[in-house]
Amino acid sequence: MPATDRPVLDQRLLDALVHGLAGSSGQAFFEQLVRQLALMLGVKGAWVTEWRPARRRLRALAFWFDDHYIEDYEYDIGGTPCEPVINRCEPTLVAERVIELYPRDPDLPALGAVSYLGQPLQDANGVVLGHLAVLDDKPLAASAALLSVFRLFTARASAELARLWRDQALAEREARLRTLAAEARQLREDIALLQGETEILGESPPMRRMREELRRVAGLDTTVLVSGETGTGKELVASALHRQSGRAGMPFIRVNCAAIALGLQESEFFGHEKGAFTGALQRRDGRFKLADGGTLFLDEVGEMPPDLQAKLLRVLQEGEFERVGGGRTEKVDVRLIAATHRDLAAMVAEGSFRQDLWYRLNVFPLRVPPLRQRGDDILLLARALLARFARRHGLPLPELTEQDERRLRAYPWPGNVRELENVLERALIISPDGRRLALERALPEASPPPLPMEPDEAVILTAAELAALEKANLERALAHCQGRIAGPDGAAALLGLHPNTLSSRLKAIGLR
Numbered sequence: 001m002p003a004t005d006r007p008v009l010d011q012r013l014l015d016a017l018v019h020g021l022a023g024s025s026g027q028a029f030f031e032q033l034v035r036q037l038a039l040m041l042g043v044k045g046a047w048v049t050e051w052r053p054a055r056r057r058l059r060a061l062a063f064w065f066d067d068h069y070i071e072d073y074e075y076d077i078g079g080t081p082c083e084p085v086i087n088r089c090e091p092t093l094v095a096e097r098v099i100e101l102y103p104r105d106p107d108l109p110a111l112g113a114v115s116y117l118g119q120p121l122q123d124a125n126g127v128v129l130g131h132l133a134v135l136d137d138k139p140l141a142a143s144a145a146l147l148s149v150f151r152l153f154t155a156r157a158s159a160e161l162a163r164l165w166r167d168q169a170l171a172e173r174e175a176r177l178r179t180l181a182a183e184a185r186q187l188r189e190d191i192a193l194l195q196g197e198t199e200i201l202g203e204s205p206p207m208r209r210m211r212e213e214l215r216r217v218a219g220l221d222t223t224v225l226v227s228g229e230t231g232t233g234k235e236l237v238a239s240a241l242h243r244q245s246g247r248a249g250m251p252f253i254r255v256n257c258a259a260i261a262l263g264l265q266e267s268e269f270f271g272h273e274k275g276a277f278t279g280a281l282q283r284r285d286g287r288f289k290l291a292d293g294g295t296l297f298l299d300e301v302g303e304m305p306p307d308l309q310a311k312l313l314r315v316l317q318e319g320e321f322e323r324v325g326g327g328r329t330e331k332v333d334v335r336l337i338a339a340t341h342r343d344l345a346a347m348v349a350e351g352s353f354r355q356d357l358w359y360r361l362n363v364f365p366l367r368v369p370p371l372r373q374r375g376d377d378i379l380l381l382a383r384a385l386l387a388r389f390a391r392r393h394g395l396p397l398p399e400l401t402e403q404d405e406r407r408l409r410a411y412p413w414p415g416n417v418r419e420l421e422n423v424l425e426r427a428l429i430i431s432p433d434g435r436r437l438a439l440e441r442a443l444p445e446a447s448p449p450p451l452p453m454e455p456d457e458a459v460i461l462t463a464a465e466l467a468a469l470e471k472a473n474l475e476r477a478l479a480h481c482q483g484r485i486a487g488p489d490g491a492a493a494l495l496g497l498h499p500n501t502l503s504s505r506l507k508a509i510g511l512r
């Protein structure tokens with residue numbers, strides 16, 4: 001078709017194109033753009049790329065050719081008509097005989113190219129982000145209309161690509177911030193270590209057993225899977241495994257698998273080369289590299305997305321990995337510890353966690369018991385934690401009263417040691433006189449009242465003990481109300497029961 005017959009002047013087509021693009025963004029936008037551009041200019045192919053300066057390559061974000069999309073198109077710009085577009089940063093039109101002019105470009109003959117038009121995509125500061133190009137199997141005349149349409153779509157593509165770069169750069173910075181936060185956390189842990197705050201306290205049988213297992217496995221390079229409810233001390237256990245191992249002088253690197261931004265996971269683990277993807281402004285080491293010689297702690301491993309599970313498995317099997325955007329394989333010497341509050345076996349059964357990865361991680365399972373199964377450890381922990389908080393805040397250290405002890409034992413501690421820490425710190429801070437803990441105010445509203453007896457080990461009672469406890473409670477209520485059941489001064493009101501219900505209960509347990 002001669003250039004003048006190309007439908008570039010058709011206003012309706014132009015409107016359709018602009019409207020078609022208005023609603024889309026990202027990948028969909030670029031796909032629409034190249035397809036519509038090729039159709040509109042009546043050319044064989046159109047593609048939009050992003051520029052990877054480190055490797056001097058262009059990677060197609062979308063490539064429409066001969067009525068279909070071409071996937072994964074990436075090329076070195078040397079000897080191609082795209083080279084002057086990128087290098088000189090100016091539009092390039094090759095109206096005909098493009099193969100003769102660029103004989104080193106191997107793709108031109110394959111695509112049957114005769115003509116070429118390309119223009120760089122730039123951000124507001126003139127930095128080259130990529131380019132937009134069309135090619136045809138017929139000569140292409142530079143009509144003013146064609147060039148103005150082409151310029152219009154170059155501007156739209158530039159704006160969209162610049163937006164994507166900004167988003168990626170922001171995500172990069174956030175990731176960096178998270179790394180800094182992790183380093184700050186590491187430093188806080190070092191300080192805690194120096195102040196003796198990393199000791200795993202507890203003398204209850206389950207804690208003694210757990211500590212003994214920890215001691216046995218710590219010195220080996222065995223992968224350990226630490227499980228337990230939230231706040232039970234899994235991270236404390238992981239760092240103790242590291243400190244008691246031969247790797248103690250080397251880094252202990254923690255990755256929270258639940259908190260890595262989508263799209264950055266692979267780079268977070270394995271690192272990336274500068275220019276490896278949009279927004280990868282500099283080369284960065286991943287957590288595997290940072291942990292070289294030391295221990296890598298995969299916290300919340302149950303939250304790891306499936307594709308990352310597959311990649312991690314490959315690294316564990318092959319013992320090496322590649323940075324994102326880098327051809328070189330890297331080998332590191334890392335001991336792996338994973339932790340989860342989830343039931344990984346159940347996740348494997350339901351298909352949300354890879355069985356082969358689970359086998360690799362579950363070499364030595366270490367279960368941290370919930371606080372409610374640790375008996376008097378609750379009191380031991382409470383005293384140690386109170387001393388720590390009093391020291392930290394420069395406050396007097398209150399004694400635990402019997403009432404405090406009962407309250408601490410009776411509460412089920414769903415948030416485990418972390419919750420105990422929070423409650424005690426709050427109780428200490430709001431303590432009215434500095435000598436007495438304000439536990440009743442610091443404990444969550446729904447906490448049960450203290451049991452009027454000292455249960456053995458923990459708050460697990462047999463059915464007979466529970467019945468005896470209820471009987472004693474009802475007797476005390478009756479005595480308090482001089483045997484009255486109903487009425488405002490009756491035992492039913494005191495107990496929060498309907499009088500008929502109370503009468504039935506009294507009959508059932510032989511009190512009436």
Ligand SMILES: Nc1ncnc2c1ncn2[C@@H]1O[C@H](COP(=O)(O)OP(=O)(O)OP(=O)(O)O)[C@@H](O)[C@H]1O
Pocket residue numbers: 197199200201202228229230231232233234235236237299341381417418421
């Ligand atoms: N046995 C213990 N002795 C002393 N401190 C403990 C003990 N167990 C837990 N802690 C403290 O309780 C807090 C929570 O522990 P940690 O962060 O290790 O729990 P976690 O199981 O990893 O929690 P999550 O599942 O939420 O990640 C930490 O401040 C830790 O120092």
